[in-house]
Amino acid sequence: MTLDILSDYIEKLDQHFEDELPLDSLIAELTERLQPEQLAILLEAFPIKSRLIIWEQLSSECQKDVFLEMKNESRQMLLTVLSDEACYLLFDKLDASSLLDFTDDLSERFVEYAVAQMSAKQRQHFKTAQDYNDDEVGHWQTFDEQKIPQQLKISAAKKLCAKSLPMLTDTLYVTDSDSKLVGEVAINRLINLNNDDLLVDVINSDVQSLPANQNMDEAAESVILSGKTALPVVDESGRLMGRLDLFSAFKHQEEQRDNQMMQSAGLVDEEDLFSSVWLSSKNRAIWLGINLLTAFLASWFIGLFEATLQQVVALAILMPVVASMGGISGSQTLTLIIRGLALGQITDANKKAIVHKELKVGMINGLLWALVIGIITYFWFDSPMLSLTICIAILGNIIVASLSGVWVPWILSKLNIDPALSGSVILTTVTDIFGFIAFLGCGTLFLL
Incomplete structure (x- = not known):
């Protein structure tokens, strides 16, 4: 099954939603042609409301298989909106290995229910695996040895x-x-x-x-x-x-590579493409804060040459902060979108919804860190107008960075250019140019 076919089903489903057409025949077709792993990817390409409509038309057995293939955050989103009765059905007769894959992210009541439904042999396997740390092979072994x-x-x-x-x-x-x-x-x-x-x-x-x-x-x-x-x-x-x-070994290595890619951009390793705006903002805000510390450190070193920078010394000192905050914000979105493109989750049909979500995330983080940086700048330089200048520049640059993180890889993929190789270079250029124009332009209006 190619990514093109998966993307085609995503577009067909979106068209059915837009035209308010019945989904029965289309759902029956895709459940017959797609594997559970592919169905999980397909579901994660839709906002939670549409995702739930598709989910409810899947058979109970299909739901269980797809649930096991979902990313942890996607499972949590689903468990939040389903009734407890519907949730419990997903944990009937799980084997120890399947439950171990996501035990740490489950409510205790779900874990207890799943264990209670196991056979005595599987319960013993689960207990044995729990005796080992999650970075040890004893925790992840399969108990089907001959x-x-x-x-x-x-x-x-x-x-x-x-x-x-x-x-x-x-x-x-x-x-x-x-x-x-x-x-x-x-x-x-x-x-x-x-x-x-x-x-x-x-x-x-x-x-x-x-x-x-x-x-x-x-x-x-x-x-x-x-x-x-x-x-x-x-x-x-x-x-x-x-x-x-071998299957478990390669799966583990693939998950590790994916986690490292996401964490390098300051993202949760299994962040859902349509996770809540507040959750995405919170996850990324932490790394924006860490990045802020390194940005101010760079600014401090520039400030050592203050005597030679004459009238624009404050602007020169703070320029790295503007560029750095835009760069890290854009790379977070870029990484998430590149993964979505690689999995075939992003199409013309859901592109608009993704842009809206990332715009909201950019506005929230932009307002938060513009305020923080504005306050620090005020106490550092004792200049209200300089604080206003950098607030405007930071807010604008983070919003532009979030939107660029969606559009840059999307355009590159349409041009058959690998966004994983060139996306970060173009994104950094966009955020740097916009950030410096916004910051120096506002500085010219407010300070000179």
């Missing part, structure tokens, strides 16, 4: 292979009477072995395993480089606990 006692014959191993095996299973793990891992045997090797032979005589005892307390980043790298579909996970005593497969 193990068999070493005293059994090859015929018993062949019977196990005849059953339905978990995904990415090409090896049986052999354990002793104390469940300690003693070796492994490849499933494709079993075919040519004598049924009456004992497993202990044919196993490979040189097994690469992962300690349950090993760092997850290192464990994922080990699995990927191992040349195997999975590696077994053992506890401190060498007892077999579970395994980490």
Whole structure:
């Protein structure tokens, strides 16, 4: 399924909403053609009101599958608007691995309900995983390992292979009477072995395993480089606990890269494209504040040369503050939009709604930090007009930066230019030019 098809469905749904057409047939078509992960991406491309309309037309089983694929913030937005009864249905018969993916972001009542609905075996798996930190492989292992006692014959191993095996299973793990891992045997090797032979005589005892307390980043790298579909996970005593497969390893690395990209721009690692204006403003305001400290530090160094700057010394000292605040605000929006474009969530249909949302975020953060910077400037230079000048420049530059963060990557993508490579350069140029023109222009009107 290509991104173009996903984008096409987003536009069709938006057109149905605009024309107030029934959604039944379109929803049936997309649920048949799209995987749960793709449906989750599609839902996150709509504001919460439209998202809820689509959600309510999905079957209960489809809802559960899509819910598991959503980003954490998107799940929270959904749980906030759904009734408790509807929420509880999403947690029926979850396995331990699925619940562990988002336990930290759930209300305690939902966690307790989900655990209560599990089988005794899955509850034990969940408890075991909770004994490890969330950066350790023991917390994220899957408990679908295929193990068999070493005293059994090859015929018993062949019977196990005849059953339905978990995904990415090409090896049986052999354990002793104390469940300690003693070796492994490849499933494709079993075919040519004598049924009456004992497993202990044919196993490979040189097994690469992962300690349950090993760092997850290192464990994922080990699995990927191992040349195997999975590696077994053992506890401190060498007892077999579970395994980490290639799918989980690559998924972890992908999530880490995505998180780093978002955090580098001062964004929450899983911020929803249509998260609330106040939440987005709060998340980004923190990093704008941190950036403000570094901007004033740069201004202080410029201020050391005050004697040589004559009449425009104050403007020269404060120029980096204007440029820096616009740059960080724009990069936050830019990063969010580039991710949305990469996932096919942003189309002509929802572009207007995204622009409106980012405009509101820019206005809120612009007003907040214009006021903060204006007050600092007043006490620093004892000049009301200089404070007014920088307030106007900061407000205007943050708003322009937020809008540019949407339009710059959008235009570049339309021109078939990778916005991830060139977007930040163009955005910085736009915010710097506008910021300096606004600041120096107002300074010329108010101060000279």
